[in-house]
Amino acid sequence: MDLIEKMNWRYATKRMNGTKVSQEKLENILEAVRLAPTSFGLQPFKVIVVEDAKLRERIYNEACKQPQIMEGSHVLVFAARKNVDQQQVDEYVNLIAKTRGLQVESLNDFKAMFGGVVSRSEDKNFVWTARQAYIAFGVGIVAAAMENVDATPMEGFSPEAMDKILGLDEQNLSSVNVLVLGYRDAENDRLSKVKKVRKTKESLFDFR
Amino acid sequence: MDLIEKMNWRYATKRMNGTKVSQEKLENILEAVRLAPTSFGLQPFKVIVVEDAKLRERIYNEACKQPQIMEGSHVLVFAARKNVDQQQVDEYVNLIAKTRGLQVESLNDFKAMFGGVVSRSEDKNFVWTARQAYIAFGVGIVAAAMENVDATPMEGFSPEAMDKILGLDEQNLSSVNVLVLGYRDAENDRLSKVKKVRKTKESLFDFR
Numbered sequence: 001m002d003l004i005e006k007m008n009w010r011y012a013t014k015r016m017n018g019t020k021v022s023q024e025k026l027e028n029i030l031e032a033v034r035l036a037p038t039s040f041g042l043q044p045f046k047v048i049v050v051e052d053a054k055l056r057e058r059i060y061n062e063a064c065k066q067p068q069i070m071e072g073s074h075v076l077v078f079a080a081r082k083n084v085d086q087q088q089v090d091e092y093v094n095l096i097a098k099t100r101g102l103q104v105e106s107l108n109d110f111k112a113m114f115g116g117v118v119s120r121s122e123d124k125n126f127v128w129t130a131r132q133a134y135i136a137f138g139v140g141i142v143a144a145a146m147e148n149v150d151a152t153p154m155e156g157f158s159p160e161a162m163d164k165i166l167g168l169d170e171q172n173l174s175s176v177n178v179l180v181l182g183y184r185d186a187e188n189d190r191l192s193k194v195k196k197v198r199k200t201k202e203s204l205f206d207f208r
Numbered sequence: 209m210d211l212i213e214k215m216n217w218r219y220a221t222k223r224m225n226g227t228k229v230s231q232e233k234l235e236n237i238l239e240a241v242r243l244a245p246t247s248f249g250l251q252p253f254k255v256i257v258v259e260d261a262k263l264r265e266r267i268y269n270e271a272c273k274q275p276q277i278m279e280g281s282h283v284l285v286f287a288a289r290k291n292v293d294q295q296q297v298d299e300y301v302n303l304i305a306k307t308r309g310l311q312v313e314s315l316n317d318f319k320a321m322f323g324g325v326v327s328r329s330e331d332k333n334f335v336w337t338a339r340q341a342y343i344a345f346g347v348g349i350v351a352a353a354m355e356n357v358d359a360t361p362m363e364g365f366s367p368e369a370m371d372k373i374l375g376l377d378e379q380n381l382s383s384v385n386v387l388v389l390g391y392r393d394a395e396n397d398r399l400s401k402v403k404k405v406r407k408t409k410e411s412l413f414d415f416r
Binding site: 007153208 | 240241243244245304307343349404409416
């Protein structure tokens with residue numbers, strides 16, 4: 001299928017050439033991220049989409065000294081909720097009711113399922129909300145490839161500095177990963193021509 | 209793009225009809241999972257692909273009482289490494305050298321980058337390896353949709369019971385999520401006809 005071809009085409013681009021990703025392609029990639037499934041459907045994260053050059057410069061200088069931050073087109077910062085409280089659950093249940101034309105009360109059993117989540121420690125919930133952000137991150141990586149847009153998934157940055165720059169603390173969010181969108185500078189990126197390294201099917205999968 | 213259409217088509221299928229997913233489609237979905245990017249490219253997880261009816265029955269009875277386990281075609285259990293040791297790093301660096309026709313010694317600087325990972329606590333590494341498994345999980349969800357195969361992403365199971373049934377402890381692995389592949393039983397699955405609920409673009413993204 002086409003997807004396999006695109007997954008083989010993509011790689012963690014180390015140098016980009018400054019070309020802008022079109023609004024249409026950006027919208028498609030973000031729409032795929034928006035549609036990504038999450039546990040209970042809660043989507044306990046935000047994605048900060050940074051295009052502004054000055055802001056990207058600050059991120060480069062203070063949080064993530066990798067050239068793609070400046071050479072890329074858009075920097076997507078996935079930030080997971082540090083807490084999950086009843087207000088978030090209520091808002092979500094209201095959204096379900098509104099979307100599906102239901103009485104909120106008819107969702108009381110569903111709402112009760114969040115009891116264990118809301119009462120969990122913040123640390124435990126952040127492990128969980130971060131995982132949900134990673135699902136959307138994986139979907140975003142595929143979506144970029146399907147649009148023939150290069151992307152660099154990154155964990156190598158300072159979340160503390162990133163959170164400060166983007167004012168995420170105040171929103172009870174913390175950055176967990178970054179996806180830079182742009183176009184490869186094939187000439188200057190030595191990784192653009194090397195073979196992809198992956199475990200064999202036999203070592204990654206266990207068929208029972 | 210086609211991907212958006214497929215992402216809208218898919219949903220967390222609650223009832224499946226027992227139809228088998230073809231070998232070709234299964235291989236394509238697994239190939240996409242194999243190609244998913246991970247931090248450093250380490251792929252610190254395994255995916256157990258369960259088709260055997262007796263084993264699925266045990267999973268259903270002891271680890272995950274959801275009908276898709278029996279009604280689905282294949283149950284994919286994503287299991288993350290509980291530890292990251294030098295042996296795993298060495299094996300990976302050897303794989304890079306072999307794939308790219310390099311001398312292992314030429315990768316010494318790259319190998320040294322794993323110092324911080326290998327010396328981290330097991331708890332911290334499991335948080336990290338699980339996140340890598342979630343990227344592959346997200347890719348698998350998209351890949352299934354692209355093949356018009358239904359899928360149920362699940363976190364609602366007992367990892368302890370699952371690990372015991374599949375003998376994952378002995379391999380230093382622990383199950384983090386499950387993706388059941390199969391085909392929807394639209395008649396008996398009330399969720400097959402309801403509207404998808406997702407946050408609006410405005411509330412999920414923050415444009416800067």
